[in-house]
Amino acid sequence: MSEKSGARLSVFKTYKLFVGGKFPRSESGRVYQVTDSQGGWLANAPLSSRKDARDAVVAARKAFPGWSGATAYNRGQVLYRVAEMLTGRREQFADEVAAAEGLDREAALAAVDTAIGRWVWYAGWSDKIAQVAGGANPVAGPFFNLSVPEPTGVVAVLAPQDSSLLGLVSVLAPVVVSGNTAVVVTSERAPLPALSLAEVLATSDVPGGVVNILSGRTAELGAPLAAHQDVNAIDLTGAAGDAALATELETAAAGNLKRVRRPAAAEDWSADPGTGRLLSFVETKTVWHPIGI
Template identity: 80%
Template sequence: MSTDRLNVLKTYKLYVGGKFPRSESGRVYEVTDSKGNWLANAPRSSRKDARDAVVAARKAFGGWSGATAYNRGQVLYRVAEMLEGRRDQFTAEVAAAEGLSRAKAAAQVDAAVDRWVWYAGWSDKVAQVVGGANPVAGPYFNLSTPEPTGVVAVIAPAGSSLLGLVSVVAPVIVTGNTAVVVADESAPLPALSLAEVLATSDVPGGVVNVLSGSAAELGAPLAAHQDVNAVDLAGTAGDTGLATELEVAAADNLKRVLRPAPTADWSAAPGTGRMLAFLETKTVWHPTGGLGAAGSSY
């Protein structure tokens, strides 16, 4: 039997609302490895794709934010299980994207899986860190609890195609937010493959939506979108002009903005900062004298 055969090339697609559409514009662009060798064609998302992703994220927000923290943790842990099962694929993609040896790429993948598990473990604990009972001078209970901000647009970091990506996506969704993620334009393939993992795990469609293309083209409509509640500008760390432009667009409609760090070591211990960045605090007052009077909140 002849061993000659054609390679079956993979067609990468966007991930929006639990489905895998091509860009509505029909555009694609070439993705190359660190040496300039062609790897694949990735869809170049349009502003319409960005708006569709926001609609999907908003639709998914009620169910995801309303799920118990324990359930969200179990769902995220399932994603880590599936990432582990596709370790070899992600190792090859990270090695090509970042110009790493196979051993170093495998270490990046292992760190990304561990990072996902770490955030999954925080799902039912973060409320204990930032919530609690507040002492007040009066016959009242005063309780503060964290609640998700809403739809978060995430500009994925450049130069860390999987570990950096996981480090910005997992903290957004573990606390009940939904996300529209713009993958690193030069190395989008690990992000698009992560979308396949999300689609076949227990994460409801629309909780995470993954777009590939230009951050400059997609960031502006997301930052200005009235139904996006917050923006993570991690991927604009090397472009202060773009970061400022998106900050101004977000300020026009009072979005929360997580500004990019000048330098980011994605292998460092993550801490709780990114989880807390996209949480609101709800404070409830309730009389201590009985159940007859209704409490109030602000």
């Protein structure tokens, strides 16, 4: 096609993984076809390997001290910036969600707007978690007794299969807002909005490694993450449609006593999220201190 004709060739987007703040291809070099709700080709997504999962855990562990050590206010501001960036790419995400989930334009825009609002909502909780989950405890003695929530550590998140962006935000944001770092396995069927979210995270103020995003087979990636000794918790939402897989992963997670959030039979991602997920991946530290010293 000549330039003089006024037309140009289409440039297809290359989707990559997001690990440690960078965009590598899968170390295996594998990809798989992603199709729309009608079976039409959309893109080739990286087919992550177990090695990619291990690399993502290493990146998440490296980022944990800095992210968990940041002030709650700072984490909230960083996450609010992500919502700003999402708003600037609202139309792009609406296109991807519409193609991924078979929604019409209006419904896709509504899903994206709800996802942005959900991210802002969780960002606002960053400096309020301690007031809800912590406090001063009455004790019989001359002591102060204080309980405070602390992040669990590295959390593996199997994103929901049916909600490519809103569901993803609903499971990811509550993990990182409290100071955890995350390794996310995207929806196997509809990974593209999640891989585009990685571009938003990379161009916002989120430190590299705080969120790592892998696309591929949920069962293939879930197994090494569930068994990994440096993963402290796992959210099995993405295994909701496969009871045998969920049981297998929960059994593997017992190897180092991981916190496990079991998948619900059905979830309404547009409903009020409450504080359940927010408090699923925090630990309570209780401190005693003598009065007057």
